Amino acid sequence: MKKRKIAIIGLRGIPGKYGGTETFIEELTDRLKDDFLFYVMHEDRKFYEDSFNGVIRVHTPSVESKSTSIPSINDFISTLYILGKHRDIDTFLFLGPDSSVAALIARIAGKKIILNPDGIEWKRLLKRSYFAPFHLIPIYLLTLLYMFLMEFLSCKIPDVVVADSNGIMDHLKRHKPKKTVYIAYGARRLINEVSKGDEDRILGKYNLKPKDFYLTVARIVAENNIHLEIEGFKMSNSNKKLIIVGNFNPKDPYNSYLTELREIREDIIFLDPIYDKVKLGILRKNCFAYIHAYEVGGTNPSLLEQMLFRRPILAYDVPFHREVLQEGGIYFKDAKDLASKIEMLERGEFDLKTIKKMQIKRIKRQYNWGKVGKEYERVFELVR
16 A cells, blocks of 8 residues: 655754754654655755655755754755655644744645644743843844744644643643644663673763763753753762763853853763763663753653653753653752752652652653554544
8 A cells, every 4th residue: 555645844854863853753753654654854965865764864955053953944945845846745744833934835735734843942042042142132032033923823824733741732722723632752762781891881981980970961052951950060069970961062152151150070071962872871871860951841852761761850840841750750940959959869868769660650651652653643644
């Protein structure tokens, strides 16, 4: 039987090297590729197509750097290309509110539209503006207004709006979309069995020992509150290390602020992104605790990945994280509270047995990729 074709627009490309969106699409397409033929946008320097893991990657020119991309323009270019070359594709899945302009073009072309707006993107700009040079503040504010408009359009254009958390769904319903469904992300399993020798070797590469460090894996942007983590860790009397893995860019104002905030502390270590799943899994498995200070997103794949390793998770106290972790997290409200929770954790004042059980329970019941794949398959059938 001929496979139904679906275009996916709004990511930087697969395999995932940038963030949760790319991981999500890689996992989703891998599970549904036997039933659907996916055409996945992949930012590049020229137009061409190739195949990756049973998926058609549509390479299109884009503006991008180590940590920056211009999604609205890149999504627009990719959509025009696919509409022109693959006219038999009748369904488009768009990711992020800034893909709304591209979604409008596909809607005018008579296509079925599904859109996942991700987090509250205009609030990201508000947070980032706190660390921007004064002369760039007007640009940040104009971009914020633009993103608010894109969020509104992201609820008006699609046949179906997909929210990855109940908190995001409640937020989006204020714009009265045609139809909204809740589908979470899944937790990506990074490692199976690795020998103790291999674990020690990889930890040794980073000069680390098991359970001797706190870990964060994140995009280095203001709304992920890396500064709050550093401040809280410095306030605590912990003798462990703080390891932050992310896309550090010395030219970015927020990244420069973090470097100044860290000072010359040898126990606060910045690592470039780790794409090797085994290495990343070993760090997650062997951390004393994980710190997750994201603020404006919905369900975050990096948090879900960590839950598989049953380590304590110190999470910023926002509704999105309480929805995911429930009793499986230790919550903090600010840097001072984080310092306090670090010290309480090291004194053994939390019921870690209950925390670990709840994390695995949540993953099995709500955040597994098999369940996510089936729910997206139902949405694809819904918009036929």
